Amino acid sequence: MISLTIDGRKIKVEKGTSVLxxxxxxxxxxxxxxxxxxxxxxxxxxxxxxxxxxxxxxKLATSCTLPAAETMEVATRTxxxxxxxxxxxxxxxxxxPHSEPVIKLATxxxxxxxxxxxxxxxxxxxxxxxxxxxxxxxxxxxxxNVMKVGALAFEGRGGxxxxxxxxxxxxxxxxxxxxxxxxxxxxSIRQAKISDRQPQAIPFEFxxxxxxxxxxxxxxxxxxxxxxVIDPDNCMHFKTEGCKICEDNxxxxxxxxxxxxxxxxxxxGAIVLATGFDVFDSREIPRYGYGRLPNVVSALEFERxxxxxxxxxxxxFTSQGKVPESVGIIHCVxxxxxxxxxxxxxxxxxxxxxxxxxxxxxxxxxxxxxxxxMRSFGKGYEEFYxxxxxEDVNFVRGKxxxxxxxxxxxxxxxxxxxxxxxxxxxxxxxxxxxxxxxSVGLKPGADTEExxxxxxxxxxxDGFFAEKHPKLAPVDTASDGIFLAGACQGPKDIPDSVAxxxxxxxxxxSLIDKGSIVLEPIRAQIEADLCGGCQxxxxxxxxxxxxxxxxxxxxxxxxxxxxxxxxCVAGCPTGAAQQENFEDRQxxxxxxxxxx
Amino acid sequence: xxxENFEPKIVGFLCQWCSYTGADLAGTSRIQYPSTLRTxxxxxSGRVDPTFVVKALAEGADGxxxxxxxxxxxxxxxxxxxxxxxxxxxxxxxxxxxxxxDRVRLEWVxxxxxEKFAQVVEEMTEKLKELGPxxxxxxxxxxxxxx
Numbered sequence: 001m002i003s004l005t006i007d008g009r010k011i012k013v014e015k016g017t018s019v020l021x022x023x024x025x026x027x028x029x030x031x032x033x034x035x036x037x038x039x040x041x042x043x044x045x046x047x048x049x050x051x052x053x054x055x056x057x058x059k060l061a062t063s064c065t066l067p068a069a070e071t072m073e074v075a076t077r078t079x080x081x082x083x084x085x086x087x088x089x090x091x092x093x094x095x096x097p098h099s100e101p102v103i104k105l106a107t108x109x110x111x112x113x114x115x116x117x118x119x120x121x122x123x124x125x126x127x128x129x130x131x132x133x134x135x136x137x138x139x140x141x142x143x144x145n146v147m148k149v150g151a152l153a154f155e156g157r158g159g160x161x162x163x164x165x166x167x168x169x170x171x172x173x174x175x176x177x178x179x180x181x182x183x184x185x186x187x188s189i190r191q192a193k194i195s196d197r198q199p200q201a202i203p204f205e206f207x208x209x210x211x212x213x214x215x216x217x218x219x220x221x222x223x224x225x226x227x228x229v230i231d232p233d234n235c236m237h238f239k240t241e242g243c244k245i246c247e248d249n250x251x252x253x254x255x256x257x258x259x260x261x262x263x264x265x266x267x268x269g270a271i272v273l274a275t276g277f278d279v280f281d282s283r284e285i286p287r288y289g290y291g292r293l294p295n296v297v298s299a300l301e302f303e304r305x306x307x308x309x310x311x312x313x314x315x316x317f318t319s320q321g322k323v324p325e326s327v328g329i330i331h332c333v334x335x336x337x338x339x340x341x342x343x344x345x346x347x348x349x350x351x352x353x354x355x356x357x358x359x360x361x362x363x364x365x366x367x368x369x370x371x372x373x374m375r376s377f378g379k380g381y382e383e384f385y386x387x388x389x390x391e392d393v394n395f396v397r398g399k400x401x402x403x404x405x406x407x408x409x410x411x412x413x414x415x416x417x418x419x420x421x422x423x424x425x426x427x428x429x430x431x432x433x434x435x436x437x438x439s440v441g442l443k444p445g446a447d448t449e450e451x452x453x454x455x456x457x458x459x460x461x462d463g464f465f466a467e468k469h470p471k472l473a474p475v476d477t478a479s480d481g482i483f484l485a486g487a488c489q490g491p492k493d494i495p496d497s498v499a500x501x502x503x504x505x506x507x508x509x510s511l512i513d514k515g516s517i518v519l520e521p522i523r524a525q526i527e528a529d530l531c532g533g534c535q536x537x538x539x540x541x542x543x544x545x546x547x548x549x550x551x552x553x554x555x556x557x558x559x560x561x562x563x564x565x566x567x568c569v570a571g572c573p574t575g576a577a578q579q580e581n582f583e584d585r586q587x588x589x590x591x592x593x594x595x596x
Numbered sequence: 597x598x599x600e601n602f603e604p605k606i607v608g609f610l611c612q613w614c615s616y617t618g619a620d621l622a623g624t625s626r627i628q629y630p631s632t633l634r635t636x637x638x639x640x641s642g643r644v645d646p647t648f649v650v651k652a653l654a655e656g657a658d659g660x661x662x663x664x665x666x667x668x669x670x671x672x673x674x675x676x677x678x679x680x681x682x683x684x685x686x687x688x689x690x691x692x693x694x695x696x697x698d699r700v701r702l703e704w705v706x707x708x709x710x711e712k713f714a715q716v717v718e719e720m721t722e723k724l725k726e727l728g729p730x731x732x733x734x735x736x737x738x739x740x741x742x743x
Contacts, residue, residue, distance in 0.1 A: 458673050478673050522639060540642070542674040565672035566643030570682070582643060587636060588651050594607055594634040595656040 004072040019063035019074055020048050030063055030076050031085065031105055033092070034136030036183065038245055040145055041065045044137045045092075047105065049084055051075045060084070082109070090114040096132035099186040126152070126163055127188045135161055139180035139189050148242025149175050151194055163189070170196040177236050179243075202234050208301040211311045216246050221309055227254070270481045270508035273465065274501065275451060277487035280334030280341065280440040287402040288333065288438055294319040295416060295435045296403055298333075299351060302437045306358050316362050316435075324434035327359050328418045330400045331371040335441030343462045345441030346491040349375040352439045353385055356393045368394040368431060370420050378495065396431075398423045403436050442491040455482055456544040464490045475504045479543050480561060483507045522581050523562035524569055528554050530576035537568035537577050604658040604724035606633045606717070609648060611641040613671035614706050615663030621710035629714035630721040633661065640664070642675025646686045649700055658730045659699040659720055663713070666704040676704070694735065698723050 001012045006023050013022045018041060023030050033045035041064040048063045053073040060081070063074070075081070089106040094116035096102045106112075127133045137154065140163060144150040151174040155164050165171040174195035181191050191199065201212035206220040215235040218228050236243040237257050247255040282290035282298050289296045295318050297305065304310040305317075318324050329352045335345040349371065356367045374395075376385040389395070398421035407413045408430070415432035422429050444463040445451075452459060457477055458466035465484050468476040475483050483504035486497040511517075526537070526546075531554040538546045538555055545561035546568060548554075557568075557577075566579040575584060610616040616637050622629065638644060641664025649660045662683070664676040683702045690697055701720060705713045 540678055542670075542672050563672055565640040565675045566638060567640060567672065567675045567678045570643050570645040571678065579639070579643065582638060584645065584647070587638070587648055590636050591607060591648065591652045591657075592655055594636065595605060595652070 002068050002070050004068050004070070004074065006074040007076055013068050015068075017068050019050065019052070019061075019066045019068050019072070022068045023063065023074070023076060028076060031108060032064065033101060033105060033134065033185065034138060035064050036138055036142075038146060038248060039138060039141045039183075042137050042141060044135060046088055047085055049081055051078050051081055085109050086111055091116060092134060094118055096134050096186065099132040099134060099188075101185045102132075102134060126165070126190060126193045132186050133163060133188050134186055135163070136185060137163075138183050138185065139163065142179050142183050146242055146245065147175070147177060147179055147236055148240045149173055149177075151175075152180065165194055170194070175236065175239060176200075177243075179236075202231070207304050207311055208298070210301060210304055230255075230257070270483065270511050271455070272483045272485055272501075272504045272508055273451065273455065273457075273488055274485040274504070275447065275488045276445055277442045277491065278445045280345075280443050282333055282438045282440055284340060285333065288330065288400070289403040289405070289416070289436075290438060293403065293405050293416060295324075296438065297435065298438050298440050299348070299355070300440070302355060303351075306355070306362065314362075316359060318434055322434070323363050324359075324365050325363075326366040326415075326431075326433045326435075327363075327368075328403075328416075328431065328433040328436045329355055329367065329369045329439060330403075330418070330436065331369065331439045332399075333438040333440045334443070336372060341441055341443055341462070343491070344375065345443075346375070347493045348439040348441060349373075350378070350381055350384070350493065352437075353388045355437055355439075357384075357388050357391065360388075360391050360393060365434070366394070368396055368418075368433075370396050370398060370400045370418065372397070372399065378493070396420055396422050396424075396429065401428075407432075442487060445488065448488075455479070456542070457482070460490075462490070464488065475500055475507055478563075481508075481511060517560045519559055520562055520564040522564035522566075522579060523559050524557050524564065524566065524577055524579045525559075526555055526557055526572075527576045527578070528552070530574045531555055532574055532576070534573065536571045536573065540567045540571045542567065602725060602729060604632050604721055604729070605656060606659045606661055606720055606724065607652040607657040608633045608635045608661040608663060608717075609638055609641070609644045610635050610661075611643075611664045611671075611676075612637055612639050614665035614669065615641070615703075615713070617707035618663075618705040618709045618713045621708065622714045623710075625710045627710055627714040629717045632721045632724075633717050640670065640672050640675035641679035642670075642672065642677075644679055644682070646682055646689065649686060650689070653695065653699070653730060654732055656730075656732065658727075659701070659724045661701050661703065661716065661720060663703045663705045663716070666706055669706065695730070696727055698727060699730065 002015055003010060003012050004022065006026060006028055009026060011022055011026045013025065020030055020035065030048050030050065032048045034042055035048065043062040043065045046062060049060055050063045051058055052061050052066065054069065086109045089109040089111040092102045093106050093111065093114040095118065097118060140152050140154060143152050151165060151171040152163055155162050171194050176191065176195060176197060176199035178191055178199065180189050203209035204211045204213035215231045216228050232238050244257055247257055279300055282288055290298060305312055306314055308314040316324065331348060331352050334340045335343065335348065352369055356369055359365055359367050374385055376382045400418055400420040402419050404417050404419065407417065412432045415434060416436050418431045418433055418436060420429055448463065456479060460466040465488050467474045467484060467489055468478055475485060477484060485500040485504040533548065533553045533555065535548050535555055538548055542565065543561055543563055545558045546555050547558060549556050564579065566582055569577045569579045578584065610619055619635065641662060644662050652660050662679060664679050665671060667676060670676040679702065686700060687697050690700060703716050705716065
């Protein structure tokens with residue numbers, strides 16, 4: 001530890017600490033303009049000048065670059081120092097008369113205006129209109145030392161000093177990370193002037209791409225655990241080995257860029273699969289205009305638009321920023337459709353009614369729901385439907401043929417026209433709308449195939465995981481110990497998912513609780529001496545009850561999983577696999593007896 | 597070979613859950629069908645090893661029926677798919693032996709299809725009457741050139 005005196009106070013600091021940092025740690029204010037805790041000190045602006053007395057000699061020095069030394073005596077507010085700072089402020093003010101941080105600092109010094117005139121060739125070519133570069137060099141230091149890219153540098157001296165790219169050409173190495181723009185204290189530098197390539201925003205998955213996110217982000221507000229994650233495909237550190245600003249600034253030391261994915265093995269006796277679902281992609285129905293026409297939104301996107309924590313703070317706007325006056329909600333998009341998913345997705349009627357209610361409440365717009373049947377099956381659901389009916393929401397019973405922007409009459413100009421059959425009226429109607437919401441159905445998650453392989457599950461015709469019995473065992477699977485919960489087993493809403501979750505947990509608990517497992521008396525067994533390790537039985541078993549043991553070079557039956565179907569036995573080329581009470585020789589005996 | 601008194605012997609390998617129960621239903625429903633079938637109950641049609649079929653034919657059966665649950669309905673999920681896969685190989689084996697393919701049949705009979713079961717046995721019996729007895733011993737003697 002080093003002891004020094006600042007403004008008469010004795011302060012102890014670690015070796016290597018600068019005088020500026022020591023002062024700030026002790027609560028003593030020293031003004032700075034070019035200093036940033038993430039950047040190496042530069043001493044460009046000179047505002048942090050202090051008087052330092054060591055071994056009887058007094059001199060002026062910039063406290064940001066001066067390392068604290070034993071017995072040093074520092075004075076931060078002597079008359080000489082203040083006079084220097086005031087002249088610096090005047091010079092800065094002359095160079096950048098409109099810059100906010102400069103004006104703020106000058107005011108702090110008591111300087112209102114400058115006696116100097118603004119130099120002519122002052123501005124950097126990288127500065128945008130109305131910008132004022134104060135030559136603090138923070139962008140240069142950041143790009144070079146921290147981001148390890150080095151696209152910018154100082155050029156020239158004195159009045160002609162400026163910040164620029166090599167040869168004033170658009171940079172080849174600029175990574176479009178925008179760090180320079182974010183650190184510039186005057187907000188002057190423009191990334192667009194550094195590189196002529198366009199930065200690509202990272203679409204925020206949770207917000208359905210309506211907003212963008214940074215490489216480090218919180219996946220969604222209710223994430224468990226509620227910690228940010230780093231997207232290694234976009235994080236600058238993985239591109240340049242620089243940055244790590246987040247890791248350096250994390251007070252908890254919780255970030256480790258060197259961390260690697262770990263594969264951990266757990267021995268478990270029961271598994272609950274609750275892997276969820278995906279939403280139907282409306283681009284599969286091009287005539288609804290999703291992805292082509294503005295203001296055609298899918299249900300999940302609209303959910304974000306009307307949510308208080310979403311990109312618009314819950315206010316409903318069209319893409320032109322106006323409040324819609326007419327909104328159409330199309331039910332059964334991708335569901336109950338032999339061209340896409342034949343099943344009913346269960347939740348869409350209710351969320352469509354919810355949207356209708358919210359749109360009406362928030363905007364007072366004319367709302368029309370286009371439906372086939374109204375499926376309001378749950379507790380309070382029918383009552384909610386009645387309520388929405390009473391709120392003057394229109395309901396048109398019929399499939400929507402298309403959503404088009406080709407107007408056939410003056411009222412349709414500039415609007416989205418929903419063309420639908422109204423079966424109750426017996427007409428085909430064209431209804432102009434400002435916004436169309438597509439109530440998309442639920443479909444099995446993208447990882448279903450992979451999970452299927454890993455857990456050896458069956459799938460029902462709709463592609464969701466198959467339960468053991470549709471009525472009597474909705475959360476069990478054919479494999480003992482593997483349970484299903486939630487939408488991975490079939491489309492369902494929240495109350496049903498919760499109920500299934502509880503049921504699956506109970507199933508798992510009952511296995512754990514029993515303390516013993518009842519074995520199938522007619523299970524298969526493999527005679528180790530006869531087994532050649534061909535693994536035909538492993539592939540044959542519908543219950544993944546047989547596992548190949550690479551150390552022994554043979555396959556072994558997990559007797560607690562074997563259901564006694566005998567399929568492995570029939571496939572075994574050596575006769576090593578036999579089924580209790582249904583052995584090959586027993587069946588041969590039966591055949592002999594039958595034909596004797 | 598039209599021997600009017602020829603009664604074919606059929607050995608049926610029936611899966612416990614569907615086809616055996618279906619056969620049982622044919623019985624309890626008092627459906628009349630030829631008494632040519634002799635059954636071996638297995639847990640699943642996937643248990644049926646092609647050697648069972650050969651054994652049955654070698655022991656004197658004129659035809660063999662393998663019956664299981666309908667595809668997609670197997671009590672053990674996929675056992676009947678295994679049976680489905682083994683069947684074409686079995687037919688090729690029969691070709692090599694010179695045994696008519698019609699003698700070995702793979703059928704899907706559910707637990708409620710008593711009528712169908714009876715019909716299958718009926719059809720098979722008729723077919724086998726046309727084909728005549730298998731005469732395994734004589735045929736294999738011909739092949740081996742043994743008197």
